[in-house]
Amino acid sequence: MINPSANGWIDKFFAENQDNFLDFQQNTLSFYEDCRSTGFIYGYVVRYQLQNQIDTSKWSYDEITKVGFLNTLFSIYNIEKSDVSKEDFINAVYQFYKIIQPENLNFIKKLLPEGSYSSRLEKIIDDRIQTNNNTISKNFSHIITNALLFIDILAFEHYLKKQELPTDYLKNIESDCIKIVSLALKIKERKSKYDELLVKLFENSIRYTKFNTIENIELAEIKIIRHTSLLERLYLLDIAQMALWCDEKLELNEQHFLEKLSQDLDLNKIILDKSEKEIYDFIEKYKSEIPFFNYSNPIKHFYDQANKNVTKLIIRNKDRLTKEIKESGELMQLLAKSATKDLSKDEKKKIKKQLLDICKTIPSLTIFLLPGGSLLLPILIKFIPQLLPSAFNENLED
Incomplete structure (x- = not known):
């Protein structure tokens, strides 16, 4: 299973899909019409340009978009280049982004001085789909923010054809x-x-x-x-x-x-x-x-989006999260209590402190460490009882 938020996801994507890519036979119109049906053109990805689709049920929408972006870049590379290899593709994309965002590439190079092109490309792709300044403002937004991401595909096609990209x-x-x-x-x-x-x-x-x-x-x-x-x-x-x-x-x-x-x-x-x-x-x-x-009140929209994202993160990390919780006796008791009763202010503070310690050991849950992350704790508490042993759920008793 690919985790598009962890290092190495690009290499794993190619390893798992080496015989799964669509061949458009150098037909640009066919590629574009299929790309349209994936939703990438409209800024909302619903499937990939693959023969057999990937299970994305545990992914956040940003993660779905990342893979869709990489997949579309690779599709256009396949059309323009007859002799295709993963290494040549990754190198071509990296060189392309060195042209259009050199400042970011210098930063990434310092950040990952010994990193492979694929690991650096992961950082670039993450940056390209992050059009809002931070997670909180993005979650408060009513609308999708990748409507013009296909422009990168157009620029990449031009670069592949001409081996250069005009500054304008x-x-x-x-x-x-x-x-x-x-x-x-x-x-x-x-x-x-x-x-x-x-x-x-x-x-x-x-x-x-x-x-x-x-x-x-x-x-x-x-x-x-x-x-x-x-x-x-x-x-x-x-x-x-x-x-x-x-x-x-x-x-x-x-x-x-x-x-x-x-x-x-x-x-x-x-x-x-x-x-x-x-x-x-x-x-x-x-x-x-x-x-x-789906226009809605900003607060409701934020809560709904956070609810979806946190639920996926919890499901993805269910085993590790359950193990960490079991090893914290007081937290276990408080979460068991939260399944049947309202917690006091002090009890919620204790849960928050101990959960933040746990989140430090599970990278994909670091959303709770961001400014405003405490707003998500009620959502986590809501879903945690599902992860507790059956002894804490009276409905499952014989």
């Missing part, structure tokens, strides 16, 4: 994405609560520009002609689809806008129709899971 490539592609979103929002006849959330989504996702809705922009002003790659053009069309889909219905002028955009992008009607259908089908299927479409 990322800024230009990101800027044009933002302009297309602004134009799409401008022509919408019916405004919805999701429009404001969509702006926040892109504000949280951009790295090289500032998001400003541009009131007077026209499609002709966007330099569509500079986007010669099929992947770039397909993605720009889907970005427009994402902006217009929020009210679940395309008005006549919105349809005309998409038709004009697809023409300017030199994409035919079949591709446009498929783009419209696939975003509709994807969101209809996963709407209840995608945070963007």
Whole structure:
């Protein structure tokens, strides 16, 4: 089982999936359409570009996104390079990121002076999906924050084709994405609560520009002609689809806008129709899971997200956590008591202190050591009784 939060997960991913990768036969359109169905294009990963899927039931969403990001990078590398090896791929990705974020790479090099490229790449991928400043602000966010992560794939494809990356490539592609979103929002006849959330989504996702809705922009002003790659053009069309889909219905002028955009992008009607259908089908299927479409009170959203993450962490570390708790007699008694009664303020303090000591020995539970981590203790206490011996659960007595 891969643990995407522990060192060595990239090597293990390749070791466990060496015969499991999809072969797109150098077909870029096939790769992109499959990538669309994984949800990576939309910023919400639901599956991987693998023949047999990985069990992700015990992973946090960040971990799912990390593996999806690596898998997509490897897929595009497979398309561009005929002689594929894991080592060559990892080296190519590392060299690519040395170009686009040299400051971070220098820091990582100092952090892991003797580390392999794969271990350094793990740090890079972790950094690329962390678009919010810290865990607390990210958990309070209503929306997904990796909507523009596919731009890295576009830049990597360009790097593989040209063996170089212009200094303004990322800024230009990101800027044009933002302009297309602004134009799409401008022509919408019916405004919805999701429009404001969509702006926040892109504000949280951009790295090289500032998001400003541009009131007077026209499609002709966007330099569509500079986007010669099929992947770039397909993605720009889907970005427009994402902006217009929020009210679940395309008005006549919105349809005309998409038709004009697809023409300017030199994409035919079949591709446009498929783009419209696939975003509709994807969101209809996963709407209840995608945070963007589940607007809620910020505090409730934070608690719900923390609840999901902590539950997965507890399940993943069940055996180790149970062993540590058993070795702490007082903690064992207090947790057993918490299963049937409310704890006093002093008892909760004791639980907090002893749990924090335990969390120091289980790295993936260090979320409790972060500022505000104490807010998660009620969630942990809620689930801990399930880990206690059956003697503490009267419902299981004969």
